[in-house]
Amino acid sequence: MADLKLRRGQIFTSFGPGSIVDFEGVGFAIKDTGCWLKPKKELALERLSQQVQGRELRGIADENDISVPVVYFPTWFHCPRCKQLQRCYKKDVNLDYGHAPKCSNSACKKSDLVPMRFVAFCDNGHLGEINWGRWAHSNTRGVEATCSREDQLEYHAGGAAGGDFDQMYVKCKACNSERNFSDLFSKPLGREIVGAKGQSCTGRQPWFTRSHEPDSCDRPMRCEPRGSTSIYLPKVLSALDISSDTSSSFGAGPTFAAHEIDVTREALQRLKDSGEVDVDIRKKRFESFLLRTANPGNFKNYLSALNFVSKKLMDVRSADEIYQLFLFVENDNEGADLEPAGENGSLQEIDEGVAQRNLLEEELTVFRNGIDVDEDNFNLSFVPIDAEYGSEAQLIFSSIGRVRRLREVRAFIGFKRGKGDRLQSSDLSKFQSWVLANECFGEGIYFELNKDMLSG
Ligand SMILES: [Zn+2]
């Protein structure tokens, strides 16, 4: 096994846990954070921490912080000179990282071996190697030869230009079986990979050892070049550093002018009386209205109110039901906190869409409040539109805010591959009390379009 020193930023761009990295001619897969030492940098942000089941947020401090654990992937290498194709485990060759293994054929004068370009993955996020011995010994009709030797394989990469799949093939010199790559991508892989018991997918990641139980998986594996972006899709939650006092101040402070609430209440009343409602179009607006009128005594915090309101609104079918919901959240319903119980489970159970939306909604509330904020990591000031921007701007924007300072923290919750049917946790061991994170600082401008809340 090996470790890599990567710069901080690289971890998040394309080199996160579960990714494949090329480094000085050798390919590596980065292990999930269950195999990592805890990075040293604490990146506190309570509201983001809450969304990752209360885990700590940890970032890589500098080059002297932890090394990133990796395994060689793929382990199949070929020699461009003599065409020999073989598996290179660490015990066989001197495979110190950054140095490609050398061809053992004396005629090749220790030329560098090259890792095979193609790997196998499934839409549930598993990743593995194609067994090139099996490939050579199965013709395109899937009939296997009796020979199963792996020590006489050759890989021919085709003409000078390369890239033509019928010109590329793997051959066994012992029995002369060979198979080209014309159908390498066009159909799911079968016998060419070593699937887990009872399934065609390996249910594994390249760094799994024998002690790892394979996942159950009903997807077939398919082939992609190992550099393909579709086989590694990092999943990250992002949050601005706004103190929870500020972000949960719904219902306190002038979030809505009193007359606006009256107008909306009347509109709701009319809607209720008419018995008609275009629920889908208006739901979003009602949601923000309900949140702003909600009685803080009913909910622990903004998140809890949001969970409750958005869940209830999903089942709403009529104006009357919306009105009832409005009365419920507005009035004092003692002990009515209906927030789902906090769960401490796998990161895999996080619904990234819901989690990210919760974070965004909190942030939007702060911006929509229209109140200047001055905190250590967040400075927002609203600009008088008429003075600086003229009367046309007033028609378009209802508010413009300048963000002079912000801190964004991103938590790496996992990755997907292919169609992304399953989130693979960034910590497959499920034991870590921390999540890999990073932070960046910046500035920006916030615009809010001028729309009547109930129009359209
Ligand atoms: Zn060679």
Ligand SMILES: [Zn+2]
């Ligand atoms: Zn799978």
Ligand SMILES: [Zn+2]
């Ligand atoms: Zn053979």
